[in-house]
Amino acid sequence: MKRRKVDLKALPGKSAEAVDARLHVATPLRSLLNKVFPDHWSFLLGEIALFSFIVLLLTGTFLALFFEPSMQEVHYNGSYVPLQGVEMSRAYETALNLSFDVRGGLVMRQMHHWAALLFMAAIVVHMIRIFVTGAFRKPRELNWIIGLSMFWLGFTEGFAGYSLPDDALSGTGLRIASAIMLSIPVVGSWVTTSLFGGEFPGEIILSRLYIVHVFLLPLILLGLVTVHLALVFMQKHTQWPGPGRTNSNVVGERMFPRYALKQGGFFMLVFAVIALMGGLFQINPIWLFGPYEAAVVSAGSQPDWYVMFLDGSTRLMPAWEIRAFGYTIPPLFWPTVVLPGILTVLPMAYPWIEARWKKDKGHHNLLQRPRDVPDRTGLAAMALTFYMVLTISGGNDIVADKFHISLNAMTWAGRIGLLVLPPLAYYVARRIALGLQQHDREVLAHGVETGIIKRLPNGQFVEVHQPLAPADDHGHTDLPYVGWTVPKKMNRLGALGPAVRGFFRPIEQAAPPVQQKQVEPPPTREEITSGKH
Amino acid sequence: MSESNTQVVDLDDPNLTTFDIVREGARRDGIEIVHYEPQYPAGSKGEKRMVRIVSFFFLLTGLASTAFVVAYIWWPWEYEMGANASKLYTPILGLTLGLALIGVGLGILTWGKKLLPHEIAIQDRHDGPSDPVERKITGETLKFIGSELSVARRPALKLSLLGLLPLGAAAAAPLIGGLIKDPHHPDILFKTGFAGATKENPIKLVRDDYTPIRPEEVSTGGQITVFPGIPGGVSNKYADSPTLLIHLREGDAEALRANLYEMNQGSPWQSYVAYSKICTHAGCPASLYEQQTNRLLCPCHQSQFLITDNAKPIFGPATRSLPMLPITVDKDGHFAATGDYKVPVGPAFWEKS
Numbered sequence: 001m002k003r004r005k006v007d008l009k010a011l012p013g014k015s016a017e018a019v020d021a022r023l024h025v026a027t028p029l030r031s032l033l034n035k036v037f038p039d040h041w042s043f044l045l046g047e048i049a050l051f052s053f054i055v056l057l058l059t060g061t062f063l064a065l066f067f068e069p070s071m072q073e074v075h076y077n078g079s080y081v082p083l084q085g086v087e088m089s090r091a092y093e094t095a096l097n098l099s100f101d102v103r104g105g106l107v108m109r110q111m112h113h114w115a116a117l118l119f120m121a122a123i124v125v126h127m128i129r130i131f132v133t134g135a136f137r138k139p140r141e142l143n144w145i146i147g148l149s150m151f152w153l154g155f156t157e158g159f160a161g162y163s164l165p166d167d168a169l170s171g172t173g174l175r176i177a178s179a180i181m182l183s184i185p186v187v188g189s190w191v192t193t194s195l196f197g198g199e200f201p202g203e204i205i206l207s208r209l210y211i212v213h214v215f216l217l218p219l220i221l222l223g224l225v226t227v228h229l230a231l232v233f234m235q236k237h238t239q240w241p242g243p244g245r246t247n248s249n250v251v252g253e254r255m256f257p258r259y260a261l262k263q264g265g266f267f268m269l270v271f272a273v274i275a276l277m278g279g280l281f282q283i284n285p286i287w288l289f290g291p292y293e294a295a296v297v298s299a300g301s302q303p304d305w306y307v308m309f310l311d312g313s314t315r316l317m318p319a320w321e322i323r324a325f326g327y328t329i330p331p332l333f334w335p336t337v338v339l340p341g342i343l344t345v346l347p348m349a350y351p352w353i354e355a356r357w358k359k360d361k362g363h364h365n366l367l368q369r370p371r372d373v374p375d376r377t378g379l380a381a382m383a384l385t386f387y388m389v390l391t392i393s394g395g396n397d398i399v400a401d402k403f404h405i406s407l408n409a410m411t412w413a414g415r416i417g418l419l420v421l422p423p424l425a426y427y428v429a430r431r432i433a434l435g436l437q438q439h440d441r442e443v444l445a446h447g448v449e450t451g452i453i454k455r456l457p458n459g460q461f462v463e464v465h466q467p468l469a470p471a472d473d474h475g476h477t478d479l480p481y482v483g484w485t486v487p488k489k490m491n492r493l494g495a496l497g498p499a500v501r502g503f504f505r506p507i508e509q510a511a512p513p514v515q516q517k518q519v520e521p522p523p524t525r526e527e528i529t530s531g532k533h
Numbered sequence: 534m535s536e537s538n539t540q541v542v543d544l545d546d547p548n549l550t551t552f553d554i555v556r557e558g559a560r561r562d563g564i565e566i567v568h569y570e571p572q573y574p575a576g577s578k579g580e581k582r583m584v585r586i587v588s589f590f591f592l593l594t595g596l597a598s599t600a601f602v603v604a605y606i607w608w609p610w611e612y613e614m615g616a617n618a619s620k621l622y623t624p625i626l627g628l629t630l631g632l633a634l635i636g637v638g639l640g641i642l643t644w645g646k647k648l649l650p651h652e653i654a655i656q657d658r659h660d661g662p663s664d665p666v667e668r669k670i671t672g673e674t675l676k677f678i679g680s681e682l683s684v685a686r687r688p689a690l691k692l693s694l695l696g697l698l699p700l701g702a703a704a705a706a707p708l709i710g711g712l713i714k715d716p717h718h719p720d721i722l723f724k725t726g727f728a729g730a731t732k733e734n735p736i737k738l739v740r741d742d743y744t745p746i747r748p749e750e751v752s753t754g755g756q757i758t759v760f761p762g763i764p765g766g767v768s769n770k771y772a773d774s775p776t777l778l779i780h781l782r783e784g785d786a787e788a789l790r791a792n793l794y795e796m797n798q799g800s801p802w803q804s805y806v807a808y809s810k811i812c813t814h815a816g817c818p819a820s821l822y823e824q825q826t827n828r829l830l831c832p833c834h835q836s837q838f839l840i841t842d843n844a845k846p847i848f849g850p851a852t853r854s855l856p857m858l859p860i861t862v863d864k865d866g867h868f869a870a871t872g873d874y875k876v877p878v879g880p881a882f883w884e885k886s
Binding site for chain 1: 610622628641774818832835881886
């Protein structure tokens with residue numbers, strides 16, 4: 001038999017040819033490798049959410065191998081001594097086993113929980129970025145809606161997961177959730193008994209939450225993440241205005257190799273932060289809370305941070321109950337059902353609201369600096385302040401305790417603050433944005449402050465400004481504002497040499513000082529055509 | 534951008550470098566690489582330094598990963614009471630795994646950001662509406678599909694389509710129907726574990742270990758959580774039944790007797806009163822007892838109830854008084870309930886008037 005020699009060097013080429021012969025991929029593959037992505041630190045916030053989601057899938061799968069969402073009563077017999085012999089549900093027992101009797105189980109549990117908190121935090125911060133830079137505008141309204149949906153799905157997913165261990169804290173949370181469902185007019189009691197299979201807590205709710213937590217919602221989230229990314233890919237990422245950047249191009253790097261490498265490195269760093277937190281910072285120590293018992297609660301029971309704003313709204317709600325014709329709408333209904341409803345619908349409609357308000361139906365691929373849209377920036381500040389007051393009120397008992405403030409005073413401060421502070425924040429943020437705008441225009445017209453004070457023959461002191469372009473007789477320049485950073489310091493113009501590099505000692509020789517350096521405006525400024533299509 | 538370079542590159546030209554071909558390929562995808570420059574000249578000091586840094590990070594990853602595996606296998610991990618090495622198991626795993634990932638992350642980042650050439654590429658966007666001709670053709674195709682079905686032209690077909698609606702109901706029925714649980718038959722939301730108690734057959738109040746309680750066991754101004762003395766009465770099966778039994782000071786008891794609602798008449802026993810522990814707001818146990826002010830505080834949303842006045846809400850979001858349980862002392866000298874709560878326990882809902 002003749003043995004054929006394998007030419008190793010030709011192997012990659014040969015296999016590539018074989019693949020292409022079957023899949024016909026040379027052209028699409030090349031355009032994929034070459035796809036250009038714009039780069040800016042603020043574009044990485046959504047990635048944090050994506051990477052946390054991947055960590056959640058990995059750690060969650062591990063946890064599911066050991067956890068049993070059963071409400072069957074058992075006597076604990078594991079290695080955590082203080083709870084031995086205590087009656088508890090099988091769910092709580094297996095959650096304890098994950099923490100104490102599975103090798104490395106605790107670090108996985110804590111990583112899962114921290115990753116969930118990070119996931120929600122990254123979504124919120126990413127959403128703020130999208131909002132204040134106007135990235136939600138046409139043609140990206142659909143992706144904005146998908147993003148908002150993912151916030152609420154993540155919220156539900158997180159709450160379901162938080163409820164699974166059946167400890168004292170999560171059981172109390174679940175009981176509040178059942179009260180919230182009960183508060184829905186007309187169908188509340190039917191919804192609640194149907195979901196719980198009877199009266200709270202029943203015997204089946206954990207199994208149902210489990211399938212929601214490990215299958216339904218992750219599947220929907222995964223689908224939406226895919227669509228979200230596919231849309232970013234198809235519609236191409238937005239970019240900041242700048243030299244050479246227009247509404248009809250993308251300036252950046254090709255995806256491979258540099259951009260992809262940076263993404264991969266960033267994933268590893270996000271993963272690292274979650275691993276460090278999971279190992280070093282304790283979270284949700286369920287063994288300290290004990291099993292859920294309907295009669296037990298402790299002071300200072302707070303939900304995970306992303307639920308706190310709804311806890312806060314519930315605490316601040318005045319005792320207003322509507323009773324008529326023998327029927328009731330409990331006060332719980334407004335802050336926990338109506339408010340989230342408004343918080344879903346209003347932001348989803350916002351792209352169209354703004355388009356009408358500003359009479360701008362145009363196609364936008366260039367981002368706006370927050371200062372350039374003072375109204376929207378003000379709205380963002382207003383919404384965030386509203387959210388912050390609610391979140392702080394969700395922990396107002398802790399604040400009251402730590403700062404020795406009356407609890408009732410905290411509630412009243414929250415009620416008043418919720419109404420007064422957001423409009424104030426709107427006003428302040430809007431003024432700041434306008435002020436920053438004005439300063440940009442000032443620098444464009446007069447130049448950069450040099451810090452050099454000149455005394456005129458008549459004794460007057462003036463500061464010397466460095467114009468950014470050839471100036472007229474009065475030292476004024478007529479540069480248009482193009483929606484990107486205006487240099488405001490001399491070293492931004494290259495008037496100062498770059499700092500000598502090195503941490504403790506210089507790793508390079510300082511350049512010899514330049515005697516008379518002519519400061520010239522960056523020539524690229526003329527090419528800017530941004531904002532005009 | 535590609536318009537400015539219309540001359541076709543002969544890809545078979547032997548003088549072409551690989552980069553020339555790459556650039557030509559990018560051009561064919563509507564991408565112009567306008568700037569492509571290594572950060573450090575090949576073989577320069579800076580480049581070598583970056584290579585050293587990348588290698589250092591990857592070495593760090595190797596070491597930390599090894600430490601992770603070693604700790605995972607050999608560090609004592611089984612739980613033991615007290616301060617001991619097993620308590621460090623999780624922190625060590627997190628620390629070594631974190632370091633390993635930081636190493637690989639920073640290594641890759643340094644490689645990508647410092648050792649790969651810096652580039653600026655410009656790609657055309659082709660967004661906005663499609664070409665009018667394309668739009669027209671696709672639109673007409675869709676219209677054609679619609680007209681071929683010709684529902685509008687055949688009214689009988691339209692009508693019969695309505696006949697398919699029950700199919701949707703048939704699909705939904707088994708999915709939703711199996712879940713539906715009637716809250717009113719039996720009337721579970723209006724009853725607690727004390728249902729069935731009568732004056733003749735009272736149900737004992739018990740502690741969480743099912744022991745009954747004598748009046749002298751609750752000190753003046755004190756309170757105790759009690760449950761219905763029935764099988765499983767302490768368990769979560771009767772999550773609406775936990776009750777607070779409070780021994781009022783004599784003055785406070787008199788105040789309560791003066792304030793009693795009509796339906797609560799006769800419910801307290803001497804200076805002892807029993808209120809539902811389940812908050813009427815969201816169902817948390819309203820169990821923080823402020824002895825001096827005679828208030829019960831719910832720690833979840835801080836509703837406060839005045840126990841000398843039918844436990845009516847005096848602060849926070851709750852709107853309804855905590856229901857009062859009619860109690861007595863039975864022939865054994867133990868506390869017992871002579872009936873169920875007069876109003877449904879726990880959070881309000883639509884049908885609760």
